Amino acid sequence: METTYIMIKPDGVQRNLVAPILERFLAKGYILRGLKFMNVSKSLAETHYSDLSAKPFFGALVDYIISGPVVAIALEGKDVVAQARKLIGATNPLASAPGTIRGDYSIEIGRNVIHGSDSVENATKELALWFSEGLVDNNPVLRSQIYE
Ligand code: RTP
Numbered sequence: 001m002e003t004t005y006i007m008i009k010p011d012g013v014q015r016n017l018v019a020p021i022l023e024r025f026l027a028k029g030y031i032l033r034g035l036k037f038m039n040v041s042k043s044l045a046e047t048h049y050s051d052l053s054a055k056p057f058f059g060a061l062v063d064y065i066i067s068g069p070v071v072a073i074a075l076e077g078k079d080v081v082a083q084a085r086k087l088i089g090a091t092n093p094l095a096s097a098p099g100t101i102r103g104d105y106s107i108e109i110g111r112n113v114i115h116g117s118d119s120v121e122n123a124t125k126e127l128a129l130w131f132s133e134g135l136v137d138n139n140p141v142l143r144s145q146i147y148e
Pocket of ligand 1: 052057061090091109110111112114115116117118
């Protein structure tokens, strides 16, 4: 079983998309292991996106992520890292398919409402960064209705 890091970015929060976005992941069957509504410090945003620090849009990206509160989410499930990326859709909303979160809820790459870890290795790093206090045990009986 894997766990991934999902973040509803400030635009998603301000546009009241927290509930519809969460609904998609939870209705699919992924299990909540962490959920926090929080402001993001500049240093946390810079660390999270450190791989992109040389990109020309890095400053604007950090300003965007710290522009308002985010919802930090840890989700557990079979193959959840790759599957969540599919549900989220392509980075640029102009390329993301209808039916995906970005395809349905956003227009511009610089306001693409949500983040999802792009590999199991990065998910582990991001979960340690955003949920340094650890994840919550969550073992609902209903799991037997999700997996065979
Ligand atoms: P994320 O990390 O947010 O889930 O996005 P991603 O893996 O799909 O895409 P990545 O290439 O890692 O880019 C991270 C975020 O940077 C912003 N971005 N802006 N202006 C631009 O050309 C540009 N390119 C990327 C987006 O917010 C993207 O999600």
